[in-house]
Amino acid sequence: MRNQTATQLLFEMSKAGRGTIVFPETDVPPVTSIPAIDAEHLATELLPLPEIAEPDVVRHFVNLSTLNMSVDSHFYPLGSCTMKYNPKRHERLARLPQAATSHPYQPEDQIQGLLSILFEMQGMLAEISGLPGISLHPAAGAQGEFTALLTAAAYFKDRGEKRTRVLFPTSAHGTNPASAALAGFECVQLAGGRNGFVDLDELKSQLDDRTAVFMVTNPNTLGLFERDIAKVADMLHGVGGLVYIDGANMNAILGKTRPGDFGGDMMHYNVHKTFTGPHGAGGPGAGPIAVRDFLAPFLPAPVVKYDAAKNWYSLSTPAKSIGQVRTFFGNVGILLRGYFYIRTLGGKGLREASENAVLNANYLLSQVKDFLEVPHGDRCMHEFVASARRIKEQTGVTTMDIAKRLLDYGFHAPTVYFPLVVEEAMMIEPTETESLETLDSFATALRTICSEPADLVKGAPHTTAVCRPDEVNAARKPVLCWSAPEC
Amino acid sequence: MPYLFDTPKQRQHMLHAIGIQHVDDLFAQIPPELQLKRELNLPPAASELALQQEMEQRLGQGGTSLKTCFLGGGVYDHFIPAVVDEITSRGEFYTAYTPYQAEASQGTLQAFYEYQTLISQLTGMDVSNASLYEGGTAVSEAVFMAMRINGRHQKVAVAGTLHPEYRQVLETYFARLGTQLVELPHTNGVITSETCRAAVDSETTAIVIQHPNFFGCLEDVAALTAIAHEAGALSILAFDAVSPGLLKKPADYGVDIAVAEGQPLGTPLQYGGPFLGIFTCRNEYVRKMPGRLIGKTTDRKGRDCFALNLQAREQHIRRDKATSNICTNQGLLALRTTVFLATVGPRGLKQMATLSHQKARYAADLLTKIPGVSLKFQQPFFREFLLQTPRPAAEVLTALAEKGMNVGPDLARFQMTNIDNWQNCFLVALTEKRTRGEIEAFAKALKEVT
């Protein structure tokens, strides 16, 4: 039922001169008292943008939307991304006038409602993490990492220490080394233990007075809780270093344990994951950070302060702030959705959400482990990493083939080929907002695929609009922009 | 908790299948001494109705509907056609994630390819990525990219007319890396060729200019770019995303990288975010570019399709050698921009830019007729200008707000003390939304408060 006319490129649908009338005629008279713009600065021709009638614009994008899988339409067990239900109530609330249309330079007395909510959000994130210093400022998780590392750097500098190295295990998200490099640190990668945990001996051998920060995801990217995390933290603190917790997997531990309680000194939240942002086809996110009290004076500006005597909320700059890492306050629209989520669930609800996320993941693990290798054991937190290594050896069918075949069964694929430490990795995160029926039908599909003829699976997907884009040619001769056919 | 729906019997079945008695057994992985023994101290769960009522109370009033908005400084109160909200409210778009699985994401991928093309058309630049976080970080990412291109890390020449928050972000990003930010001081609100030539040398990686600049004035971008190129430096331009509707496109000035805050093209103000950073460059630099790129290709059956392209630049592959630590683009906002530009078209954008300009000129004309009130810089401007009044700006702006209009920001906010009479200066910005009546009411109010 694909409407091929409507899903042509906008540029192919365009007819010069069609135009849509959006704006009224001018209502102000011309003036002569003000210097006029020189001709050298004025455009001489109309921009080559497409001209499309509004009904065709609508039909175009509605048809395009049907070519997507989404949480609203499909089970989406993309590991490490926490694709949980995005409550509709958040969308309506985020459109309330003070939330949606406040200008960042609007006076504080006009945004007291909004600032009071952001202030509460700071307190909530401090309570959930067990770390008292909060900055809502970073635009996304990766920027949160970068910001926290700059905060740590400013702290060390303030103490007169020269610490240059940031350490992380091989299983780390690629953003960890990328952020550390951006913040001017030397990156040191640890090989990690065979069982998927941080190798304490190896870590110890790398620690010295050059060590600034150890970045670790906990639960880690194999879906395991780092049992020795408290020891890891002691070791770091013993050499004067800090522990950074990558909060990508917070959905496993809300109300069960807190980064501040297990030795973390800094962390970021991914509001679009844990607090159901939504994901927006790749963004926007929000990456607030939480830090120990001694790091709080270095946090970026601005933070929200409350003066109880005056009952007044205002923006303030921490005493030794690293400054801004972006313009304006932060991704307020996403932060608010996170706030609405926390308010809807409360403390008990957040704990139940994590419990159900872990239950769902373990149940799914129990349903697939007899036909799909799960190299790191029978227990996981909110996600687990399976491997198609054996299947590949036997039939040549790879993780990518299985992922593509799942699309035919109406399921989005898991995260594939991550973490790098597992061959033919398939990282499955069902989240708490999926029913037993959904998990069962997914497990059944996976089981069926694993016994299907190799050719069938290698040819997948068979039911989607397209099948396996040629990435090699795309990268050799990139076509990143439509251009008008030569006449 | 409202989003769980397994029955007790189903949960029992699941526990049994796992081989445990109780959910808590699963959390035995966490050492007991690290487990939280109490409930999180958070407000109790709120029902949808209760939360709606409370939030209407707290957020129902305010924003730009409260007072007439003449605020500027990089983001603006532009009109957003209803189509933009309707399309981007579709769950198929906003509850999807990064289009890793191309077959399950052709909708998103095609929309982003269209976004890249529309931005190329808007700027005249060869390549646009699928967007970065917002305008300020886009400027910093552009400087990093310049360093990758010419290998110079010592100096960046930064226009004194750059948005002070962009400048602040640059300082934060480069403070630890030993890169010197050399400020190009302005003369009567613009950067002169002489100033630029004196500051740029063989160690300069790039010049960073804004046009129209923070004060609203127009820079001689072509001349400044030529000076940068003579010294082997790149020219980075931060432009106003609406300006190509009336002014020349960034590419017309010969710049190498052009970036912008994308908010004016269909994204609501939201107290500062989320927005999107427009990021474009010359074709030859594409592999040095940060951020996501969508490419057109063909599938196994030879059908045209779209996929993430040139991923090897990105953090999930290149890790500490990546072109940036950024994971994704600002997907939903790139979609907003795409729908916005498709809806208004070239004529709509021209009208929007022209109306904003005409209204800004009319406002400046009326305001500067008030005794003691003048343009700080006698320069042509696009849609925003710096006004100087006899009284401190802070007092004037507060008084204007009381009379029902938001104006600014003032220079005191950014401690721009290198401009004489800075305490008395503030920005005034116009969009197509402001009516003649509103502008005249503003002039009347300003006369009363000065």
Next chain:
Amino acid sequence: MKPDHLRFAKTHEWVAVDGDVATVGISDFAVKLLTDIVYLSLPAVGKKFSPGESIGEIESVKAVSEIYAPVQGEVTAINEALPDNLTLLNESPYDKAWILKFRMADPSQVNHLLSHAEYLKHCQNATH
């Protein structure tokens, strides 16, 4: 050219010596490891490198590898046809897919490199 006549670095570059000029390329083994190569970046002629310094990058869809200078020297020529004909790396790794030529500062440095047999042994050990 037969690989038996070449010297190899552990980082998979091969070197063919002719007086003080070294021709450098990438081993067949490395090309196969990278699978489909999509991009090759080369240094400018005249650039000087020390052994182990990165002289360029080779990129497949899912990975990027650096090409390291096997010996000290100055680049005297680059294979300009190669970036547009990357399949040559698969078809003719030791001949048509030469990457660049170096004027060696000290031709004796070549003696530190591996023979083809030694290199193959090294690759075998690295994969197990």
